[in-house]
Amino acid sequence: MLQQTPVSRVTPVWHQWMERWPTPEALALAPKSEVIKAWGRLGYPRRALRLHETAKVISKVHGGVLPRTREELIALPGVGDYTAAAITAFAFGESALVLDINIRRFFSRYFDGEQFPSSSPSLIERKIRAELIPTKRGDVWAAATMEFGALICTSKNPKCDSCFLSNECAWRAAGYPEMEIKRQAKFEGSDRQCRGVVMKVLKERDKASLTLLSKEWPIQSQLEKALETLIADGLIETTGKSYKLAS
Helix, strand or coil: CCCCCCCCCCCCHHHHHHHHCCCHHHHHHCCHHHHHHHHCCCCCCHHHHHHHHHHHHHHHHCCCCCCCCHHHHHCCCCCCHHHHHHHHHHHCCCCCCCCCHHHHHHHHHHHHCCCCCCCCCCHHHHHHHHCCCCCCCHHHHHHHHHHHHHHCCCCCCCCHHHCCCHHHCHHHHCCCCCCCCCCCCCCCCCHHHHHHHHHHHHHHCCCEEHHHHHHHCCCHHHHHHHHHHHHHCCCEEEECCEEEECC
16 A cells, blocks of 8 residues: 655744744844844845834834734834735734735726736725725735735736626726736846845855855945945944844
8 A cells, every 4th residue: 555655844934933933022032133034035134124123112112012003003114004904904803905916906907997006006096995895804805805816816817717707897898908017127137136145145154254245246346235235224234344144
């Protein structure tokens, strides 16, 4: 009889974070360098610093409890309209205007007949979309519309044939007009890649000299610019003639 090989499961990164820092107080006391390392490849490392700063504010100002009002949430470092609305909906189960890119794309096609929404929501868009939110179970509405945009009304190759809303879709009725998409600048050889290389080196060792970093990124002017901006962002700092993650 064939034995089934066990399937290895990777623990989600946020589980690892919660095990390591289960409360805002615990995260607030962690060294910045450890928070940056734990952030890994989750996205812009500046967000790790904002999360660390937010933990400090929640600990000192709110007694270790995440605030519930929009005004208090917006006042936290790195928290904008979208994050505040997402917390309100998913953490507290209240109705809030959650407008991630998947939701905005779905609404743009279904109601406006446009393939993609604008780069950021306008005041008019917010007002119109806010009228759609149900008074109860706003968290379910937010999750459902988000998943619909992510799985059905996708950016590329949307599943219009299996969409139960296709008969009422304004974009379909208009004949699926396409929009010109602004292409993102190439990552290869960019300043963003250079910054990422520097951060990777400093996550793997306590400190690194300019000479060592130059071996990883030989374009001196670009490397120096990356070091300057990373210091300005509070992600790294100098120690003697070397660089290290912010402590």
